[in-house]
Amino acid sequence: MSERMKYKVAVVTGAASGIGQAIALRLAAEGAAIAALDVSEAGLKETVEKIAAVGGHAKAYALDISNATAVDATAKAILADFGKVTTLVNNAGIFDNHLTLLETDEALWDRIIAVDLKGIYLLCKALLPALQASGNATIVNLSSIAGVVAHGGGLAYTAAKHGVIGLTKSIAADYGPAVRCNAVLPGAVMTAMTEKVFAKGQGNAAVLEAISGSPAGRYAQPEELANAVLFLASDEASFVYGAQLVVDGGWTAV
Numbered sequence: 001m002s003e004r005m006k007y008k009v010a011v012v013t014g015a016a017s018g019i020g021q022a023i024a025l026r027l028a029a030e031g032a033a034i035a036a037l038d039v040s041e042a043g044l045k046e047t048v049e050k051i052a053a054v055g056g057h058a059k060a061y062a063l064d065i066s067n068a069t070a071v072d073a074t075a076k077a078i079l080a081d082f083g084k085v086t087t088l089v090n091n092a093g094i095f096d097n098h099l100t101l102l103e104t105d106e107a108l109w110d111r112i113i114a115v116d117l118k119g120i121y122l123l124c125k126a127l128l129p130a131l132q133a134s135g136n137a138t139i140v141n142l143s144s145i146a147g148v149v150a151h152g153g154g155l156a157y158t159a160a161k162h163g164v165i166g167l168t169k170s171i172a173a174d175y176g177p178a179v180r181c182n183a184v185l186p187g188a189v190m191t192a193m194t195e196k197v198f199a200k201g202q203g204n205a206a207v208l209e210a211i212s213g214s215p216a217g218r219y220a221q222p223e224e225l226a227n228a229v230l231f232l233a234s235d236e237a238s239f240v241y242g243a244q245l246v247v248d249g250g251w252t253a254v
């Protein structure tokens with residue numbers, strides 16, 4: 001076990017699968033104690049067991065991050081269990097399958113905004129006093145290339161992920177230097193969210209073409225995103241505030 005996150009207590013949302021599970025495992029391997037949050041109890045159990053198997057410490061909290069009452073109760077429970085919070089990784093999210101404006105009904109719009117944008121606002125607000133009290137805190141928000149360009153997702157997802165960048169800059173501006181807040185913008189990453197989009201022969205042709213035409217020429221594995229989150233969450237990023245770290249294999253560079 002390495003030491004880059006020693007003495008840190010990291011709250012990771014969406015920790016039951018995909019990028020969030022990879023982040024929880026990576027931060028734990030660097031010495032952080034992990035509060036793992038998700039709607040999926042089965043997935044959380046798997047994450048906690050994987051961390052325990054390599055000598056780390058993690059505890060599971062099942063909740064819907066779009067529910068303010070549940071978020072506040074979970075924040076209290078985490079502080080009671082761990083005594084402090086130094087690190088918040090807002091990773092949980094849902095996708096809208098590239099639906100355009102006319103294909104997006106009000107219920108889908110509300111749900112995407114509730115989980116992908118409001119959920120981050122709720123977690124940040126509930127944990128900000130504890131983060132400030134820790135004296136050297138970081139927040140890392142998972143946006144997306146859909147936070148800076150169209151066609152990384154549908155209308156609602158693109159709006160939400162652009163919103164995450166605005167929220168990130170506002171928190172960085174208002175709560176630095178004690179709280180460093182930054183965003184990671186993944187391109188295509190193979191997870192449960194995207195396996196259908198990437199499926200050979202039946203996936204999204206435009207997305208597959210963009211991936212194969214990018215400098216990396218492939219999609220990422222979740223661990224490659226976890227490395228970027230680790231950098232921003234660690235003291236190595238001590239002068240990085242309000243940044244948008246694009247980790248997309250060059251998709252948006254060409």
Ligand SMILES: NC(=O)c1ccc[n+]([C@@H]2O[C@H](COP(=O)([O-])OP(=O)(O)OC[C@H]3O[C@@H](n4cnc5c(N)ncnc54)[C@H](O)[C@@H]3O)[C@@H](O)[C@H]2O)c1
Pocket residue numbers: 013014015016017018019020037038039040043063064065066091092093094115142143144145185186187188189190191192193194
């Ligand atoms: N996979 C990609 O290509 C990609 C690209 C850009 C951005 N992202 C972003 O990365 C993050 C992680 O995505 P992923 O690909 O690992 O997806 P995933 O579906 O594998 O994981 C998302 C996790 O969030 C949890 N979750 C969903 N709604 C929740 C809620 N209301 N409350 C609590 N937990 C909830 C899910 O149960 C799941 O475990 C998301 O914010 C996503 O938008 C992913």
